[in-house]
Amino acid sequence: MKIQFKTTAKKAVLVSIMTSIALTGGAGSTFAQASASPQSYEVQHVEQDTKYSKHIMRVVRESLGVDSKSTQLDSKIETMPKLQVMDLYLASFGKKVKGNEIRRAVKEIFDIDLDVVSKNDYGSKLSIYPAPIMESLRASFNVAPDSTEQDARIMDLTKNAVMDRYIKERDYSLTGAESRKLINVIFGVNLDGISALEHIQLGILSKGQWILKSDTDLFILESSLDDVDVSIYATPYFESLTGSRELPETMVTELVGMGFTHYEETDLLYYKDPTGGSVPDLFKGQVMRVLTGTIVNEYK
Template identity: 60%
Template sequence: MKFTIKQFSSGIFAFGVLVGGAFNIGTENVLASETAPAGTQFFHESQWVNHSPKYSKQVMHAVRVELGIDAQSNELDKTIEEMPKVQVMDHYSSAFGNKVKGTEVRLAVKEIFSIDLSYISKKDYGSKLALYPEKIMESLRISFKEQPQSTRQDERIMGLSKNDIMDRYMKAQNYTLTAVETRMLINQIYGVNLNGISNLEHSQLAISSKGQWIVKSDTDLFILESSLDDVDVSIYATDYFKRVTGSDQLPESLASKLLNLGFTYKADSNVLYYRNPANESVPDAFKGQVIGILLTTITAEFKN
């Protein structure tokens, strides 16, 4: 049975590590700003006058200048707010100059995505890894005056905060990382895939992870929730889903596909649950597969 739900644009994204979570991960949640409800990405000019800004004045001023207009002009504000968030981040980061440091990257992520990487670092949330990717490990080993393949400082490296890892790596690269490389680094260190998050705006899939809302709107249908270390993943219906369908039961087609991936069904709470048997963060490919299934279900069963 299909229900009439607000229409949105979505696709199956090459997602990798997103941030695998959804509602209420912990008692210290830092809430990210809610995304606009589906279908509101195109505004009439009369509506724009009373429109609540999506980004701060600081962001808008910097992006306007990068686009070649006066910092106080609002002629391109509608265009800016309709840009993918990663594109806005690139324009905003350019305002910091040719050599962007870790503190500036973390500020940009917080301003554009409302995700606090420093909070993740302080609480030691995020990907649970034995080692960071080899390129990062080799660079940090060299920074500790070891050979790239030496493991003598690995325990020390893995004991550093995520912010320290980022800062040390970016310094070793002489602060010359491209925007694409910087987002990849954020994914590898913090387990936060900004490309994937940007693509999920208006998807009607709520995600919260590492103590923070990542993607959220009033018309989300499903909730994807991960534990603070991304080892556990839970999926369940939102209040909006229950209101428009009259049921709190997940679609059978969705449940069947996720059960085949190794999820278990908790009947008492109507939750589909998965825990990585390796006791490590859920692999990139698995997260991408799960999100692809969720988006396919939303498109097939709930899109106009």
């Protein structure tokens, strides 16, 4: 039994989108060990009338020009890309948006708690942030943009503090797109990619949180807290469709060729970066292309 995408055009669009997306960087709850069985995948259903919280719905309704309590545009809101919902929500603050307000938007719209990521220092370990961030934070410590005097102090800050100082130096004027780019660099959370993957039927467990999860996911991609390990396994839903938890042969062949180990006894694909560092973005993108390509091409 296979899953039917509505049109060939949709399939082409999905492939195009997915080939440009890297994994979400950093990640995972405690990683499923290579010799262990894949962890149980249970979807919790929450009683809720709308896709988003009442607070988000009220704000977005008003941003679209209707009364905050009107349900007139709710179906439209719930089919919007999450990026668009986030932009409408942030626009409600006017021209200035603080870091804590952006993080609240991420939590309420994407269900990703950046405060937890920051508090536990999850994600990729960076020796230094990109130049625009370093220059802004150096300025926040009253040193020249090219001075390295305060770099150790900057790199010792929590991710939230780095985000807040950068936004303050930019006079709280970041757009939604700029905010998401900043979040990707600091936290290793690619919100653009997550939004595009929302309906691809791939579960992602990252930074101790479910980044994407639905009861029709076919595969789970799980990564370690420091982004050094990656694990891939099938879901019970996949087993109900195919009658087996055995991973597709073509997918296994491609990923083993990229350095994954296939543990046949548990049908688990496992990769650990040989340098002991975080998995590079280029490699993440290659893995994602294999997974999304398999889903779109073999389970349409």
